[in-house]
Amino acid sequence: MAAAVSSLSNLGIPDGDGGSSSEEEDAGPSAAAAAAAEQRREERLRRFRELHMKRYEACKLNSQEVVEEDKRLKLPPNWEAKKARLEWELKVQEKKKECAARGEDYERVKLLEISAEDAERWERKKKKKNPDLGFSDYAAAQLRQYQRLTRQIKPDLEQYEKLKEQYGEALYPTSDSLLHGTHVPSKDGVDRMVADLEKQIEKREKYSRRRPYNDDADIDYINERNAKFNQKAERFYGKYTAEIKQNLERGTAV
Numbered sequence: 001m002a003a004a005v006s007s008l009s010n011l012g013i014p015d016g017d018g019g020s021s022s023e024e025e026d027a028g029p030s031a032a033a034a035a036a037a038e039q040r041r042e043e044r045l046r047r048f049r050e051l052h053m054k055r056y057e058a059c060k061l062n063s064q065e066v067v068e069e070d071k072r073l074k075l076p077p078n079w080e081a082k083k084a085r086l087e088w089e090l091k092v093q094e095k096k097k098e099c100a101a102r103g104e105d106y107e108r109v110k111l112l113e114i115s116a117e118d119a120e121r122w123e124r125k126k127k128k129k130n131p132d133l134g135f136s137d138y139a140a141a142q143l144r145q146y147q148r149l150t151r152q153i154k155p156d157l158e159q160y161e162k163l164k165e166q167y168g169e170a171l172y173p174t175s176d177s178l179l180h181g182t183h184v185p186s187k188d189g190v191d192r193m194v195a196d197l198e199k200q201i202e203k204r205e206k207y208s209r210r211r212p213y214n215d216d217a218d219i220d221y222i223n224e225r226n227a228k229f230n231q232k233a234e235r236f237y238g239k240y241t242a243e244i245k246q247n248l249e250r251g252t253a254v
Contacts (some may be wrong), residue, residue: 095110152196
């Protein structure tokens, strides 16, 4: 039997044990390659699922933003300012309730929370603000004039002391005091009054009142600008072209 096996091996014919070992060696690399391919496939599928979830989240967020933008477009244009104002008023009301519960004055608590820089900035804004909102009635115009004049007054302490020594308690009148004809203004005071009146007259002369519209006047213009131009032309050249204009109106122009 051993001689037969050796003869077969000499002829190059493998026996049964040698063939099985070579098949196992070939199957080993193929199984490892299949496992690696399967692992790569699972990795690609996982990345694909992640990309799909990200795409879904992006679509969801875009839809929500579109809905929110549509809501904002349907709101009034000053809704953000109104909302901020209402939120501020709610906070103020809550603060007032807390101060009332503690027995504190809300105005004092609010002033304690304001810094010196904010207070100075608000004071500067108040000074810059123009209180003159235009003509409303003659009483308001007279009040603004009085306030303007009183702001221009520069107190003369020396003159005040002299008057105090001269009149004594009579300098501080009461309801029973009679001051008519007792006060004699100084020359400087009269000069200040005259200078102020002249300044008012000069300023009043610069005002230009709107001319009333004449319904019976001829319409020789096509718009407001053309009407102004025609008025200027009439002012400067009207006396030279009056005869030509009359002839054209009568139809007797040559």
